[in-house]
Amino acid sequence: MPPGLKDVAARAGVSIKTVSNVVNGYVHVAPATRARVQAAIEALGYVPNMAARQLRSGRSGVIALAVPELQSPYFAEIAGLIVQAAEQRSWTVLIDQTDGHAERERNLVAGLRRHAIDGLIFSPLALAGEELAVESGTPMVLLGERVWHGPADHVAIDNTAAAADATRHLRSLGRRRIAAIGVQDSPSAVTSHQRLAGYRSVLAEAGLESVETPVESFHRADGAAAMARLLDEGEPPDAVFCFNDLLALGAIRTLLERGLSVPGDVAVIGFDDIEDGRFSTPTLSTIAPDAPRIAQLAVDLLAERLGDGPAASGAPRELRVDHRLVVRESTTVG
Amino acid sequence: MPPGLKDVAARAGVSIKTVSNVVNGYVHVAPATRARVQAAIEALGYVPNMAARQLRSGRSGVIALAVPELQSPYFAEIAGLIVQAAEQRSWTVLIDQTDGHAERERNLVAGLRRHAIDGLIFSPLALAGEELAVESGTPMVLLGERVWHGPADHVAIDNTAAAADATRHLRSLGRRRIAAIGVQDSPSAVTSHQRLAGYRSVLAEAGLESVETPVESFHRADGAAAMARLLDEGEPPDAVFCFNDLLALGAIRTLLERGLSVPGDVAVIGFDDIEDGRFSTPTLSTIAPDAPRIAQLAVDLLAERLGDGPAASGAPRELRVDHRLVVRESTTVG
DNA sequence: CTTAAGTACTGCAACGTTGTATAGTCCACA
DNA sequence: TGTGGACTATACAACGTTGCAGTACTTAAG
Numbered sequence: 178m179p180p181g182l183k184d185v186a187a188r189a190g191v192s193i194k195t196v197s198n199v200v201n202g203y204v205h206v207a208p209a210t211r212a213r214v215q216a217a218i219e220a221l222g223y224v225p226n227m228a229a230r231q232l233r234s235g236r237s238g239v240i241a242l243a244v245p246e247l248q249s250p251y252f253a254e255i256a257g258l259i260v261q262a263a264e265q266r267s268w269t270v271l272i273d274q275t276d277g278h279a280e281r282e283r284n285l286v287a288g289l290r291r292h293a294i295d296g297l298i299f300s301p302l303a304l305a306g307e308e309l310a311v312e313s314g315t316p317m318v319l320l321g322e323r324v325w326h327g328p329a330d331h332v333a334i335d336n337t338a339a340a341a342d343a344t345r346h347l348r349s350l351g352r353r354r355i356a357a358i359g360v361q362d363s364p365s366a367v368t369s370h371q372r373l374a375g376y377r378s379v380l381a382e383a384g385l386e387s388v389e390t391p392v393e394s395f396h397r398a399d400g401a402a403a404m405a406r407l408l409d410e411g412e413p414p415d416a417v418f419c420f421n422d423l424l425a426l427g428a429i430r431t432l433l434e435r436g437l438s439v440p441g442d443v444a445v446i447g448f449d450d451i452e453d454g455r456f457s458t459p460t461l462s463t464i465a466p467d468a469p470r471i472a473q474l475a476v477d478l479l480a481e482r483l484g485d486g487p488a489a490s491g492a493p494r495e496l497r498v499d500h501r502l503v504v505r506e507s508t509t510v511g
Numbered sequence: 512m513p514p515g516l517k518d519v520a521a522r523a524g525v526s527i528k529t530v531s532n533v534v535n536g537y538v539h540v541a542p543a544t545r546a547r548v549q550a551a552i553e554a555l556g557y558v559p560n561m562a563a564r565q566l567r568s569g570r571s572g573v574i575a576l577a578v579p580e581l582q583s584p585y586f587a588e589i590a591g592l593i594v595q596a597a598e599q600r601s602w603t604v605l606i607d608q609t610d611g612h613a614e615r616e617r618n619l620v621a622g623l624r625r626h627a628i629d630g631l632i633f634s635p636l637a638l639a640g641e642e643l644a645v646e647s648g649t650p651m652v653l654l655g656e657r658v659w660h661g662p663a664d665h666v667a668i669d670n671t672a673a674a675a676d677a678t679r680h681l682r683s684l685g686r687r688r689i690a691a692i693g694v695q696d697s698p699s700a701v702t703s704h705q706r707l708a709g710y711r712s713v714l715a716e717a718g719l720e721s722v723e724t725p726v727e728s729f730h731r732a733d734g735a736a737a738m739a740r741l742l743d744e745g746e747p748p749d750a751v752f753c754f755n756d757l758l759a760l761g762a763i764r765t766l767l768e769r770g771l772s773v774p775g776d777v778a779v780i781g782f783d784d785i786e787d788g789r790f791s792t793p794t795l796s797t798i799a800p801d802a803p804r805i806a807q808l809a810v811d812l813l814a815e816r817l818g819d820g821p822a823a824s825g826a827p828r829e830l831r832v833d834h835r836l837v838v839r840e841s842t843t844v845g
Numbered sequence: 846c847t848t849a850a851g852t853a854c855t856g857c858a859a860c861g862t863t864g865t866a867t868a869g870t871c872c873a874c875a
Numbered sequence: 876t877g878t879g880g881a882c883t884a885t886a887c888a889a890c891g892t893t894g895c896a897g898t899a900c901t902t903a904a905g
């Protein structure tokens with residue numbers, strides 16, 4: 178019972194199509210007619226029916242963003258930024274939480290929502306490789322490392338280089354027993370693998386022994402538990418590179434709980450530059466990816482694929498985004 | 512070009528309507544026919560077109576959740592929980608970030624997306640009172656205090672009582688100069704007003720002077736700045752009640768930076784029980800609302816309004832959710 | 846043997862929108 | 876005076892789905 182073009186047309190004394198033309202800003206409408214139609218629109222409070230529009234055009238104006246979890250500040254930040262970037266194109270963003278479940282992610286890639294969304298920005302956690310390469314008809318942009326030569330564009334920082342930067346920074350403090358927290362075995366844990374590779378390369382270069390601590394997931398509790406294990410078994414480290422900030426905050430918690438000083442006894446660096454790290458005690462050194470740029474590029478890339486222009490169907494592209502080392506108290510001695 | 516009922520019908524040798532009947536689980540379909548149709552559906556990979564369905568039925572299967580910002584861990588958590596609760600009813604949740612802009616919130620309430628969503632769960636920040644009372648045709652559930660006798664259901668904890676609990680806890684430590692951080696003047700800042708009321712009531716009861724510190728917004732940086740002002744001007748407090756956990760974490764940061772001990776010199780309590788507070792140093796005492804229940808109730812309430820049952824159009828209801836005091840290191844002396 | 850009720854299936858119209866085709870008017874230019 | 880073009884407006888047909896009405900057949904009851 179909300180008013181449709183029909184009702185507006187009746188009130189303005191014109192045809193349905195003329196109202197449609199006014200709504201869509203078609204140029205060849207007489208000013209007087211336009212004014213009359215506008216008035217009718219205002220009066221009735223007409224709002225275009227998106228379902229009907231989509232049915233005709235095949236476009237919904239909705240893109241989906243799939244992230245492992247919103248609870249994680251990094252993903253929440255990315256989500257916020259992507260919503261903002263999408264707004265410039267007057268797209269609506271449907272945020273999908275996969276919880277890292279492979280099944281859920283598979284459904285997304287298979288295009289279960291095919292008809293409802295125009296495109297997908299996807300930060301996979303459980304899936305990698307060929308599984309992502311399914312061609313679903315819906316344009317997709319991947320966030321995070323390209324893991325296979327699938328049909329999708331992707332945007333990412335150079336994880337390996339960034340991890341090397343972080344490790345090198347710990348090295349530059351003169352630390353000799355540098356541990357890593359965040360190792361994951363699963364072949365799909367690409368982020369972990371790449372950060373581990375960066376870490377290893379620097380240690381190998383320096384001739385230091387690598388100390389690798391596995392985690393279940395990348396939350397504070399995992400970091401705290403991993404740190405506890407590190408302290409209980411064998412020689413304790415004098416520096417730790419955590420594969421994200423949450424792990425680092427958990428690790429710091431354990432260290433302080435045990436009466437150790439950060440960075441005095443153990444220097445800690447994280448990865449992501451979430452806001453927590455700017456107000457924690459000690460404040461957290463970290464690798465800061467250029468998140469606003471990641472969001473902007475992801476949306477732009479999707480826009481190109483969605484556009485009817487020539488760029489709509491080129492080869493998948495790989496966009497690298499800058500990162501920088503942010504030194505804070507957790508690695509500042511003296 | 513994705514297959515439609517038409518294509519399935521052709522392949523199975525039945526009418527379009529029969530396919531529709533199979534898809535919708537209509538009972539009077541011969542098993543043999545059903546099987547044939549199912550096979551055709553599988554073979555073609557048919558997926559119902561939601562736009563067309565919505566056009567016919569008026570229902571989209573999408574509800575919107577509007578929160579001030581996803582960056583804030585409390586809202587991120589609520590969002591995640593609501594998505595889960597909605598999933599049980601196979602609803603999709605469209606998350607909308609208002610950034611606390613009044614204009615954006617007004618648009619939501621006015622039903623700008625009217626056609627695209629079946630219902631709205633709304634956590635208002637900039638709007639209050641009559642402005643929320645607009646009848647848009649789309650069922651709405653409010654999160655947070657009922658602020659006016661509008662046409663919407665709402666779910667909330669007893670903010671004032673919870674704030675009183677927090678303040679009483681500080682009082683029970685024997686503290687005498689108890690400050691509040693998070694005061695906001697704006698008439699729409701209902702949350703702030705209610706927590707302030709709870710705080711004041713306890714101080715008045717105890718005959719203590721109330722020390723009220725205003726903030727721009729509820730972020731860590733605001734808490735840090737407010738704490739700094741509190742320390743610079745006048746007699747420093749020996750306890751602080753922050754109106755949310757982010758403010759508290761910011762305040763703690765400032766205290767530690769200045770060499771004060773928490774809770775030794777100043778005890779600090781927050782509000783929301785976000786994960787950060789469980790791993791910060793010191794860990795943060797707080798008021799924990801029953802967030803899963805808030806989410807579940809909000810979705811259930813919306814479901815009732817959306818249902819065609821008798822409960823669809825009763826008087827607006829007000830649901831109270833439990834909270835509890837969580838004591839951690841930031842208020843544990845000795 | 847008729848009638849009623851139940852089962853299995855089909856056809857048509859409609860949801861609200863927009864692209865295409867078309868028709869009429871008015872002006873300018875040769 | 877005719878002809879092309881720009882301008883204004885309209886009618887019609889789809890997009891994919893489902894509600895309703897209806898057909899044909901089967902079974903049960905009177």
